[in-house]
Amino acid sequence: MTEGNFVDYVKMHVSSGNGGKGSTHLHREKYIAKGGPDGGDGGRGGHVIIKGNSNLWTLIHLKFKRHIKAGHGEHGSSGRSTGADGEDAIVEVPLGTVIRDTETNDILFEITEDGEEKIVAEGGKGGRGNWHFKSSTNQTPRYAQPGIPQQERNITLELKVLADVGLVGFPNAGKSTLLSVLTAAKPKIADYEFTTLKPNLGIVEYRDFQSFVMADIPGIIEGAAEGKGLGYYFLRHIERNSILLFLIPADAKDIVEQYEILVDELRRYNPEMLDKERFVCISKSDMLDEELKSEISTILDKDLESDYMFISSVAQQGLTELKDKLWKMLND
Structure with a gap:
């Protein structure tokens, strides 16, 4: 998936439908001059529903759909006929989407299963027709209930990537290169920091037609948990990954220190992320001879x-062993 097609943050205004009003009709037909009330109920207004779709990977299909409206309920009619319900508006989203109230920033719910449906704006109930109000003391009520008005709200959709393995590291650590070698993904690769501005996903093919999903997350910098660099923009994507694969280049001044900074940023953002399984790859290790590898080890x-583990994406060193290790971690 190319970076330009990855949309993970969308704001929209949603409106449910008005409930239809009840009818005040009085029954009239030949030879029956005063047949009494027979006004039907109004129909329910349409809901705005968020639905999970496992075939979607991004919110790009909603990028320009900023207003979602459901249908209004029909009014009741004679013969106690209930009006038709308004048509529901269904918004399909990828799994891992968080829906927030834009005004309060509160999380309303999360979509994590295929086919899961949640109502984000409830349609108004239809009003009751006048036949409900008939009594011994009021046999011809000439009033009925109006329908309940629609709900309107502003919501924010945030996608947190659902991947088996998330690549974590400083900018220019070789994450995009590793993803491009292990998968068919074609992320932007260049020799400068923050080449990757949005997560890239790729499917790693394993033995016997098995596979797992790997995500290249934009590089962390010190202070990311406070919003520096790309800050919260990418840290939320790491929350959904089963395994965190730390990538530290072999030419780093202090490999252990870099690892500890990365772990500390994750801890400050969300301490629960430290409960995930972790594994470290020393990338760009083709520049090391055996003596240097021994010293670093x-x-x-x-x-x-x-x-x-020592790996080199460019020289194709250690990649088969890496896939074996990740597969074992995922399935243990």
């Missing part, structure tokens, strides 16, 4: 609190 064995 001695330091990492002593100070790094996570399992690690």
Whole structure:
């Protein structure tokens, strides 16, 4: 999926339908001059419904749909006929979408299952017809209930990427290159920081036609939890990943320190993210000879609190072993 087609944040105004009003009709037909009240009920106004669709990966189909309106309920009519319900407006979203009230920023609900439906704006109930109000003391009521008005609200849709493995690292650590080698994804790759501005998703093909989803998250910088750099924009995407794959380049000044900074940013953003499984890859390791690898391994064995592996996306080193490791972690 190309970066330009990935839309993960949409604001929209939603309106449900008005309920139809009840009828005040009095029954009249040949030979029956005063047949009494027979006004029917009004129909329910249409709901605005958010529905999960596992075939969607982005909110791009909603990018220019800023106003969603459901149909109004029909009015009641004679013969106690109930008006038709208004047509529901169904908004399909990818799994992992969070719906917020734009005014308060409160989370209304999350969509995590295919086919799951949640009402975000409820249609107004139809008013009752005059036949409901007939009594021994008022046999010809000439009034009925009006329908309940529509609901209107502003909502924000935020997509948190649902992926098996999320790539975490500083800018220019080689995350996009790794994704492009392991999957058919074609992320933008260049030798400068913040080449990736939006998450990229790719499917890693494994043995026996099995696969798992990998997400390239824009690079973290120190202070991201407070909103520096791309801040909250990308950190929310890491929340949904089963495994966090930390990528640290072999030419980093201090590999252990970089890892600890990354972990600290995740902890400050959401401490629950530290409960996820973690694995560290030392990228760009084709620039290391065996002696340097041995020296670095001695330091990492002593100070790094996570399992690690040396890989090189460009030289295709260690990638099969990496896929084996990730598959084992996912299925254990």
